[in-house]
Amino acid sequence: MTPRMAAAITDAGSRSRRSSKHNHEARMAAIHAEAQAIVATGKCPRCGNALHRNSSMTGWWQCSCYPSPAMRTVGYVDMERYPKCDFQCFTA
Numbered sequence: 001m002t003p004r005m006a007a008a009i010t011d012a013g014s015r016s017r018r019s020s021k022h023n024h025e026a027r028m029a030a031i032h033a034e035a036q037a038i039v040a041t042g043k044c045p046r047c048g049n050a051l052h053r054n055s056s057m058t059g060w061w062q063c064s065c066y067p068s069p070a071m072r073t074v075g076y077v078d079m080e081r082y083p084k085c086d087f088q089c090f091t092a
């Protein structure tokens with residue numbers, strides 16, 4: 001990265017930081033509230049299968065049909081039989 005590029009990035013950051021911080025927090029709160037409502041139902045809003053918590057990160061929930069085999073709940077390992085659904089959300 002050239003010094004000029006670095007300066008341009010820093011400029012853009014300082015210009016938007018003050019006004020966007022509050023917006024960002026409000027947005028995250030809305031996203032988390034929505035996710036909590038979804039998790040409370042226990043079901044994926046896309047495909048209706050169960051949601052399960054991914055314990056590798058706080059507040060991370062995924063559809064039990066998540067395409068990655070390692071993330072799939074036991075019982076949904078049959079990739080052909082069950083739909084692939086990549087729904088995930090964060091409650092924290």
Ligand SMILES: [Zn+2]
Nearest residue numbers: 044047063085
């Ligand atoms: Zn799903």
